[in-house]
Amino acid sequence: MLSKENNELICRVGRGTPMGELMRQYWIPALPSDEFPAPDSPPKRMMLLGERIVMFRDSQGRMGALEEFCPHRGASLYFGRNEEGGLRCAYHGWKFDITGKCLDTPTEQPERRERFCANIKARAYPCHEVNHMVWVYLGSRQEPPPFPLFEINTLPPDYVAAPRVMMEEANWLQNMEGDLDSAHLDWVHRRLHEDSPKPEKGVRGFWNPTGKPPLLDVVATEYGAYYSAKRILKDGSEWHRVNQFIFPFHTMITTGDGNVNLRSFVPLDDEHAMLIMHTGHPTQRLSNEVRRAQGALFDEVGGYIERTNDPRTYFMTKANKRNDYGRDMKLQNELMFVGIPFVGNLQDRAMTELMTNDAGQAIYDRTKEHLSASDAMIVTVRRQLINAATKLRDEGKLPPNVDNVELDKVRSATVRYPAGSDWKALSETARRAIPGTAAAADVGLII
Ligand code: FES
Numbered sequence: 001m002l003s004k005e006n007n008e009l010i011c012r013v014g015r016g017t018p019m020g021e022l023m024r025q026y027w028i029p030a031l032p033s034d035e036f037p038a039p040d041s042p043p044k045r046m047m048l049l050g051e052r053i054v055m056f057r058d059s060q061g062r063m064g065a066l067e068e069f070c071p072h073r074g075a076s077l078y079f080g081r082n083e084e085g086g087l088r089c090a091y092h093g094w095k096f097d098i099t100g101k102c103l104d105t106p107t108e109q110p111e112r113r114e115r116f117c118a119n120i121k122a123r124a125y126p127c128h129e130v131n132h133m134v135w136v137y138l139g140s141r142q143e144p145p146p147f148p149l150f151e152i153n154t155l156p157p158d159y160v161a162a163p164r165v166m167m168e169e170a171n172w173l174q175n176m177e178g179d180l181d182s183a184h185l186d187w188v189h190r191r192l193h194e195d196s197p198k199p200e201k202g203v204r205g206f207w208n209p210t211g212k213p214p215l216l217d218v219v220a221t222e223y224g225a226y227y228s229a230k231r232i233l234k235d236g237s238e239w240h241r242v243n244q245f246i247f248p249f250h251t252m253i254t255t256g257d258g259n260v261n262l263r264s265f266v267p268l269d270d271e272h273a274m275l276i277m278h279t280g281h282p283t284q285r286l287s288n289e290v291r292r293a294q295g296a297l298f299d300e301v302g303g304y305i306e307r308t309n310d311p312r313t314y315f316m317t318k319a320n321k322r323n324d325y326g327r328d329m330k331l332q333n334e335l336m337f338v339g340i341p342f343v344g345n346l347q348d349r350a351m352t353e354l355m356t357n358d359a360g361q362a363i364y365d366r367t368k369e370h371l372s373a374s375d376a377m378i379v380t381v382r383r384q385l386i387n388a389a390t391k392l393r394d395e396g397k398l399p400p401n402v403d404n405v406e407l408d409k410v411r412s413a414t415v416r417y418p419a420g421s422d423w424k425a426l427s428e429t430a431r432r433a434i435p436g437t438a439a440a441a442d443v444g445l446i447i
């Protein structure tokens, strides 16, 4: 349970809010590279942490992100012409490059233009593109902090798939808390019986072989926290799923398929967050089969809705809360605990998007909850977030991983140890992203 005050503190992300300011200290993954297929391709609207921006790839192929509204008289730069090294506002032709530098103000008389232009600047956010993803820095430093060294950002590009994105229609935190809560695997993601086959749509349900609830063991770190959820296998050995939380909104959850991943819960505003799933292989090129499977992840549930001009409709799957996420009662009766296809976070969204506060906003009121031992990781991560946000607000102090990006070099792991083992000591290497080494994958997610 949280106080009303702390709940507001960790959920709200607009400019000037404590959590919003914490998030603005970091590079933020914004849109996949393929949204900007070529130099001078059409600009796209985007929204991050409640801020409206326009992103574009300039004539040299470099990515830019400008505040949506033109510094002249506020027309939307979304309608601007993207050509010859910048974005030219459609209203009166003022033009800006990716740094926000004013290149032209044609409404001024030619003799005054250069001087006038020198005093105008559009608000621009630095972009960094790597491994099929464009990241943006929304903070106030002149020189942005170092770029995060998550493994997914440091592997060769052909080891990494294009990111898959799923819009979640709820506050970022209630979405992310699912990744910190291993116990829900045994319920919302489970199959009905041990021998229930894979359904037509989605992956086969989860199965806990001995049915004993997982035991959580949590370790707070300077970059966030990691934890093990221990389950007992039929031979008595212990299966540890070791997952990571990294400030401000990233997780790594193990799937046991030998890949490494980064999952980012990026708020567009307080009631919408993208789940960006970025997957790669630590030691080899991704096969075409894996690439195709990643690309087609949501096809089984009908893919995405047609976008409107509101970024909150980007990556919205056709299966969503308006149609009960494609729930199929036959599937529920015969194969799965819940008849929603186990595809991406679709089942999770059915659980988290309907959590609201008294005003009916999709921002869960945590004054009403009753936590259990299986929520230990959630408790730790909330404490870490509250501490980090208030430390920044009150003392101007930052979590170490803003500047020490070496701390990003961690992994999740799924490991099997004899009963009574010291999992923390044994998994020390498996939890580090050591270049050229395989990811620990002793037990698959679905057994
Ligand atoms: S509002 Fe953009 S040039 Fe006038």
Ligand SMILES: [Fe+2]
Binding pocket: 178, 184, 185, 189, 348
């Ligand atoms: Fe889940």
